[in-house]
Amino acid sequence: GAVVSQHPSRVICKSGTSVKIECRSLDFQATTMFWYRQFPKQSLMLMATSNEGSKATYEQGVEKDKFLINHASLTLSTLTVTSAHPEDSSFYICSARDWQGADSNQPQHFGDGTRLSIL
Amino acid sequence: GENVEQHPSTLSVQEGDSAVIKCTYSDSASNYFPWYKQELGKGPQLIIDIRSNVGEKKDQRIAVTLNKTAKHFSLHITETQPEDSAVYFCAATEGFQKLVFGTGTRLLVSP
Numbered sequence A: 001g002a003v004v005s006q007h008p009s010r011v012i013c014k015s016g017t018s019v020k021i022e023c024r025s026l027d028f029q030a031t032t033m034f035w036y037r038q039f040p041k042q043s044l045m046l047m048a049t050s051n052e053g054s055k056a057t058y059e060q061g062v063e064k065d066k067f068l069i070n071h072a073s074l075t076l077s078t079l080t081v082t083s084a085h086p087e088d089s090s091f092y093i094c095s096a097r098d099w100q101g102a103d104s105n106q107p108q109h110f111g112d113g114t115r116l117s118i119l
Numbered sequence B: 001g002e003n004v005e006q007h008p009s010t011l012s013v014q015e016g017d018s019a020v021i022k023c024t025y026s027d028s029a030s031n032y033f034p035w036y037k038q039e040l041g042k043g044p045q046l047i048i049d050i051r052s053n054v055g056e057k058k059d060q061r062i063a064v065t066l067n068k069t070a071k072h073f074s075l076h077i078t079e080t081q082p083e084d085s086a087v088y089f090c091a092a093t094e095g096f097q098k099l100v101f102g103t104g105t106r107l108l109v110s111p
Helices: none
Strands: A002-007 A010-013 A021-027 A034-037 A042-052 A067-073 A076-081 A090-097 A109-110 A112-119 B004-007 B010-014 B021-023 B032-038 B045-051 B054-061 B064-065 B072-077 B087-095 B098-101 B105-110
Touching: A002 A090, A002 B098, A010 A021, A021 A034, A021 A090, A021 A112, A034 A067, A034 A076, A034 B045, A042 A067, A042 B098, A076 A090, B010 B021, B021 B045, B021 B087, B021 B105, B032 B064, B045 B064, B072 B087
Parallel strands: A010 A112, B010 B105
Antiparallel strands: A002 A021, A021 A076, A034 A042, A034 A090, A067 A076, A090 A109, A090 A112, B004 B021, B021 B072, B032 B045, B032 B087, B054 B064, B064 B072, B087 B098, B087 B105
């Protein structure tokens, strides 16, 4: 149980392109999904928290117009990197938390990440 | 906000030995502490977690201990195997939903 699917696993594209990454919870409903960015040999840095049916909450320093997040259903959140540039190249990982009412201490389950390379 | 420190950054052990990874946190309000294993090119996988009302939890070869007074928690892996080689991350809650991650420990188990 608690499987999170993330697509695509790898994207290589030209500078100026917009890229959409999908994150799906396959066997549970996720009212909250999270988007992280990870640089080589570094830890996970939270970019934004996505709540179903409402606007995402972005972490300080993350440009919301650059990284568009949509969470239209209980099983799908998308991250769109708009007008991507080489400095946006990174490993992007989503996670989803199983809805359990008011219990906030439910595990986050991660997808396998998307490696984005902007040429 | 929450700050999580993790040590060591790298750990090399022989197969069959035990491995211990330690983390400290700063926010006394944190109440949930998961551990993740990340293999190369993959997302983190939850291996064990502990809540603040429990001091120790064990799952086969893996155990986690929590000292709320000292604000530190540790991961213990016994009888290590080569397939345990990966990067391990500890994390602690910040606020209602967020997790703050440690800097990671690269574990290498040599046969």
